[in-house]
Amino acid sequence: MIFLTNVSRAQLPAFPPGIPLTTATVRTAVNYVPSKHQFIYSYLVTNSKHSVGKAVEFDIDISTLSGIRLLGSAQMSDNASSFFAPVHNVIVPYDFVSQPKGWSSGEMQRTAMWSGDPAILPGQSLGAFILTSDDSLPGIRRFAIKPAYDSSDFVPGGIDDPGDMTSEQVVDLDNAIQKVIQSHGFLIGPVQLPTRVDIGQLLVYLTSLTHQAVSLGWIYGPGSDGIVQSLDAKLTAAKASAAFGDDKTAINQLNAFVNELQALRGKHFNDNAFYLLQANAQFILSKLSAP
Structure with a gap:
């Protein structure tokens, strides 16, 4: 056998x-x-x-x-x-x-x-x-x-x-x-995390995690496609602001991303999706706020 x-x-x-x-x-x-x-x-x-x-x-x-x-x-x-x-x-x-x-x-x-x-x-x-x-x-x-x-x-x-x-x-x-x-x-x-950290790359990574969370079923329910588009738009805007050196605007846009996560937790996001995206956003915010 x-x-x-x-x-x-x-x-x-x-x-x-x-x-x-x-x-x-x-x-x-x-x-x-x-x-x-x-x-x-x-x-x-x-x-x-x-x-x-x-x-x-x-x-x-x-x-x-x-x-x-x-x-x-x-x-x-x-x-x-x-x-x-x-x-x-x-x-x-x-x-x-x-x-x-x-x-x-x-x-x-x-x-x-x-x-x-x-x-x-x-x-x-x-x-x-x-x-x-x-x-x-x-x-x-x-x-x-x-x-x-x-x-x-x-x-x-x-x-x-x-x-x-x-x-x-x-x-x-x-x-x-x-x-x-x-x-x-x-x-x-x-x-x-590599030694060299770039805000733009971190935001691209966060965007990719959003889409992976969808594929795993961590982001779910009717209207989830529109929610992901909304999150993507906020991250794209934050990336553009950071690229122009406007960290204050990038922080506001990333905070709007976090606020949307919090509002939809338990409705369209399970805990895994919420913590995955929020924790990465918090890390980026700490980098943007650093002197």
Whole structure:
């Protein structure tokens, strides 16, 4: 038997009761502290009531290259993509601040992770997952929520005693199983900020995030196209004002952008969209207001 990492669930061994997660979600809140040039990321993990698995691990991709690939997607302009091109570090700078009681934090394979017990049961939420990052910007990152998993449930004798399976088959099977039983998605996390910061490029980046939030369903509902056009217009105007050296007008235009976000939060913007765009706008405002 040959196992591949892209096998479908139907091709895998039967799932023991209680393992797969279905639609675990993560809600992010982001606060910017100008005096420290620091962003604080707070996460609330919810295990869907439709899941049967107990969530015991929460991972966030913090690799620099992964962030650049996501930001450099077709939805982002060449100018904004090139803004991040000089970054060469392996991971984005960050620090753990807290975790829920009974959970621990760590880093593995360019991933910030929390794991522990008590597990997050179906229908339950758990917060207090907090990290900070300096010299970064809030961006869209990948996450994974993982259930309790014992390889012996799928492989006779477990991964350490795979019987007549080759080591490659064992690795492929393990990867395929974990890919299917986990819940994956996108949240807000740190993306490294290059040393040279240009207001115009930051505004282009903020515009691209607005459109990515639409594609992720974070900006939604009837009339959302018109709302995005309105936000784009404010950012375009602020970019033009900043280019002419009129920082005061650019600040007013960017404040109008933030006011629109606040007015539509919960109506057309979920928390992820709101904090993603507001935090980046606050960072730009701090740069425009700097002496």
